Amino acid sequence: MAKQWEEMTPAEKRADLDSKWLSPPEAKYANAEAEKEFKARVQRILDAVNMKQPDRVPVVPMVGFFPAYLAGLTPYDVMYDYDKLMSSFSKFVLEFKPDGHLSVMNSPPGKAHDILDYKLYAYPGHGVAKEHSYQCLEGEYMKANEYDALIDDPTYFFLTGWLPRVMGALDGLKMLSPFTNMTEMYGGFTGAALIPFGLPPVKAALKALMDAGDEALKWVGTVGAYGAAMTAAGFPGFFGGGTKVSFDTIGDTLRGTKGVIMDMYRQPKKLMRATEQLTPIMVKMGANMAKQNGCPIVFIPLxxxxxxxxxxxxYKKFYWPPLRDLMDGLIAEGCVPFPWAEGGYNTRLKVIKDSPKGKVVWGFDTTDMAxxxxxxxDVCCITGNMPIATLSVGTPEDVKNSIKKLIDNCAKGGGYIMMSGAVVEDVPPDNLKMMIDATKELGVYK
Amino acid sequence: MAKDLAKALADLKEDEAVAIVKEKLDAGADPMGVLNEAGKGMEVVGTRFSKGVYFIPDLVYSGEILKRVNELIKPKLKAGSDKKTGGKVIIATVAGDIHDIGKDIVVFMLDVSGFEVYDMGVDVPIQKIVDKIKETGAPVVGLSGFLTLAYDAMKQTIDAIKAAGLREKTKIMIGGGQITPEIVKYTGADNFGKDAIEAVALAKKFMVAK
Structure with a gap:
């Protein structure tokens, strides 16, 4: 009998995820050729991830809503009409033939967020034009004096403190008592803890959550169907899951850039304690998704x-320890952490050289790739850096030159995956096509 | 306790800076003089940033300290005595983009460097920027954007400034995470800065050129 997941070593977990990625148990290929190509693509990526030399450099553009624009649609269209999402994103992969696709998860279910009165992002038709992608509205959704509450019980804080602030329809959750109060009937413990569920504001919040859940189910149907269709055609998904470094969870989502900066000076110990507290939660977020999807690579936007x-x-005091712990935690669960360094990371290269050897992939945006x-x-696979500016305003010839330079600088000996430096939105299609085709032409290992 | 406000601010000693200001004002010091001292501290902060000693958090933190200092000084200042003399600069995050962190740091550094800054906020429609140039006669405009959609919004804004016949007398700088020389050329801007201190240097250069 096969070993239970909990009994496996990290290496066994990794081997399990790798084999599920290479041969998804539920795969139904269109034909033998599609199956052959699917496996060749996963193997190509795995070879690069494992710092070996594949047959050629794999190419996976980090696409956002590009497939929608390509089909003459807006981000709004595909966030609200899942048939359009399915058709446009499928068309892109089948026509452009990258080595891996990025699912359709980047296009969230618009209606679910409407139902919840979602405030953390401005999104198409809600604060930004229908033609543009969603954008984060940073704020102090957690106050400077709420670290103790967060550290004490992160889930209770998210439930009763944070959620009511970022989702208007969940205001009633403020009234919940801790679920851990429901220890037993004796003394009326359960009875008391159940009281909030009878209150109209809590009921309204639960109703909103259920309605949003219905919508999310419709959406995930498309996510699943899209993954299955791409597998059938021979194209694997690239990411098994995603998560965040706890410092960014605090800086992006809870306190905002300015808030977290102030905390580094005014309450450094509490900030560090909170990052430690959140790290195991962030590990579970990424590892559970990877396990569910049968693919080890976990995206961590930095x-x-x-x-x-x-x-x-x-950096060494506040950021690197939670990032290193997150990577270690994911590796222990058989995952391949994929930290994605947005912006420049030139001054961090010497620090991140201490990443677990051969077990991570580092993605870069504008960092000097040489x-x-x-x-x-000699530490890990690297990826990224095809300049988004060139993809946006350059010519196909400019793109080809950038690809050549990147391959010259990074591909030697394997351990490199061609990716865009930032998310590809509304760029000239010929430029993205060139990025993929030029890699296939120039990235062959001889 | 040291009585050097400029040094306390430059070294980001928040409590010390605030205490010195209180002490000086209580002792009847000229509020304008205290403000000038704080300004000297901020100059050091800027210099340290451009030398790579200080980073964005230090700029943001110095801004917060300065805010507390200003709150103490401002009620005691005579109206108009802190008038800006560095020249007028319009700053805006272009249409479609709602990012404000980088823009806000630029606005702050221009402000403490003596410029009269018109901060138009985020997602600013093209025509509003053109109208603001007409209204204020500002010779320098800074356009900010974090997303790639800003490339076209910047280009369209600069085209509109041109079409309104204002381009000749307006210097335009752009900035944001994905701005490169390639984008300067694409948008038709005069130059770009990679951080707030470069924005201040560009604004100063543009003012002299006028």
């Missing part, structure tokens, strides 16, 4: 640790 956003000492290869070449 924000507040970029060049200039803190000094070296602050330096990255030099410093991290």
């Amino acid at each position: 924000h507040k640790g970029a060049d200039g956003f803190m000094n070296d000492e602050q 330096q990255a290869k030099k410093i991290l070449g």
